[in-house]
Amino acid sequence: MSSALAVPLTGILVASACALLGNFLILRRMAMMSDAISHAILPGLVAGYVLAQGPNLLAGFIGASLAAIATVTAVEAIQRTRLVDGGAAIGIVFPAMFALGTVLVTRQFSEVHLDADAILFGNIEFVAFDTLTIDGRDLGPQSIWVMSLLCVINLLFIGIFYKELKLTTFDPGLAATLGFSPVIVHYALMLVLSITSVGAFTAVGAVLVVALVIVPAATAYLLTDRLALMIPLSVAIGAISALAGYRVAISLDASISGAMVTATGALFGLALLFSPTRGLVVRAWRARRHRATIASEMLVVHLLNHEAAADRDEENSVEHLSQGLRWSPARTDLAIAGASRRGWIVRANGHLELTRPGREIAQRVIAR
Amino acid sequence: MSDLLRDLIFDYTLRNVALGSALLGIVSGVLGSYAVLRRQGLLGDALAHAALPGICIAFLLTGSREQIVLLLGAGIAGWIGTMLLLAIVRRTILSEDAALGIVLSTFFGFGITLLTFINQRDDANQAGLDKYLFGQAAALVEDDVVVFAILGGIALLLVLLFYKEFKLLTFDAEFAGSLGFGTNRLSVLLTSLIVVAVVIGLQTVGVVLMAAMLIGPAAAARQWTNRLSVMIVLSASFGALAGVIGALLSFTQEGLPTGPTIVLVLTVIVFFSLLFASARGLVWEWLRRRRQRRNLTLGGPPVEGGRSRP
Secondary structure, three states, X not given: OOHHHHHHHHXXXXXXXXXXXXXXXXXXXXXXXXXXXXXXXXXXXXXXXXXXXXXXXHHHHHHHHHHHXXXXXXXXXXXXXOOOOHHHHHHHHHHHHHHHHHHHHHHHOOOOOOOHHHHHHOOHHHHHHOEEEXXXXXXXXXXXXXXXXXXXXXXXXXXXXXXXXXXXXXXXXXXHHHOOOHHHHHXXXXXXXXXXXXXXXXXXXXXXXXXXXXXXXXXXXXXXXXXXXXXXXXXXXXXXXXXHHHHHHHHHOOOHHHHHHHHHHHHHHHHHHHOXXXXXXXXXXXXXXXXXXXXXXXXXXXXXXXXXXOOHHHHOEHHHHHXXXXXXXXXXXXXXXXXXXXXXXXXXXXXXXXXXXXXXXXXXXXXX | OHHHHHHHXXXXXXXXXHHHHHHHHHHHHHHHHHHHHOOOOOHXXXXXXXXXXXXXXXXXXXXXXXXXXXXXXXXXXXXXXXXHHHHHHHHOOOOHHHHHHHHHHHHHHHHHHHHHHHHHHOHHHOOOOOHHHHOOHHHOOHHHHHHHHHHHHHHHHHHHHXXXXXXXXXXXXXXXXXXXXXXXXXXXXXXXXXXXXXXXXXXXXXXHHXXXXXXXXXXXXXXOOOOHHHHHHHXXXXXXXXXXHHHHHHHHOOOOOHHHXXXXXXXHHHHHHHHHOOOOOXXXXXXXXXXXXXXXXXXXXXXXXXXXXX
């Protein structure tokens, strides 16, 4: 398989496998646990390689998974002592594991291809050359096999335990009373996250795994409230980011994994601004419309109050309004424009008059 | 031992490395105390990662390899990352740890993209920006130490000036607000000072391990005292101690990179404190529980001092 096919395909598979699990991490507020795990697998990976006397895939997997489980356990044990808060517990454990891994690499493995760059941002560029051979037959790039397997495992995990995951995520108390153990589900999730991180680690490195796990899911969360929709959406976002990043990286001759992550960041930024339900733009527009409605209602109430009074013409003149209501001219304009558009008021020689629907609205506003 | 001490004072390389690491330990220990107490320990982690694209952009714009230019870029990017983080937390449904992870990883990914772009473009003269990834404490020179001392000195001076305000902000932000302190502005100032610590740390221990330098000393110091002033002094001491011991160890032992060694020494200090600290140590707590349990099983009423009647 050529690099032009193997690299983007690996990217898509890595992004999909990661994004699947990311949904639950985002919803369970455990995003930083993924950061901790992806760093902490380094010493386990190195120890596995040392024991197997070479970069052996299976040994690395076992070592790294054990390291990941050890990390989760250690973080939670420290959190349980209540001597430090949750974030600090993560911040104590994972740098220690990563430092240990770095020392191991320098001491034991200066000659193996686990160099600094590979640790931090992987070597997805070379996946096509690392092929899986069984009985002397070349079966294509190893990473594609590994990541496909992980995608299937994660899909099965979510598919089979969907109900349990959903329940323990949104209402752990209810889950426990119904007999689903939140603890078991939690550790199962951590286990699949660990093996996924190990698989992704070799392709995109320690730090960028985190991005592929949580950013697509966070983006999807900005777009929908339904878990059943959020999961496929996050996978699609991850896959699109992988492809887009690959294209950009090739044209700039820059790091492919870095560009993939940058693409997830860009998509997140777009969703943050333009999400139809939660985007900052929509929300600003909605807030403005809300202000305009309130202002228009205030205006018709003011007009109603002064309709019968002697100073009616003066109070309800356009010029007097901003003084009488202590509004800025801009706000007055907004209110008048809003109320006219809704057909609540009409302009009659210099002052404003309520229409019939306007009067009804004003009375209703006063009554409420 | 006396040889080591002599080297510490007279060996040019070791002196700079130890001094630089100690300075980093002090500054991050002091600022980390506030970060940990405000439950923002991982903010430093996010800031350190977010600084990387700033370093690259500063290099791309100026073509300069001057440390001060690059660190300025790092500071600005870290600061932008923090503001973005606050905006995500305040204006979306995403939780704080999601916001941290998003800012941390996407900024870092962008930084890696720029870094590799710079490296292949200028491969005739390697830009030398890689050192910010893992830190190169062993390569610190006197000029670096001077820059650290100035930056750190300014940060510590500001902490001293605003001691009362920061204390109030840390323990009761709402009360601080009701007294008329601009809590938002104070918060931004405190975070900006953490950016300074991160900037110093980038060159010494690197992006990934910076989190430990902010969290470790403070988390250890917290176990020994309930007073902020004592905690800050202890935290700074732990940071400095880890810096110097780490530098010495990596100087004397083959194959111990300085940054990771400092972090490992720090981890030992943290675990020692968690286990044996006078007030809250887990070992003492365990002994106390055991004594109580024994008293209960003996059937005697618990007596003051934990001793049961015969």
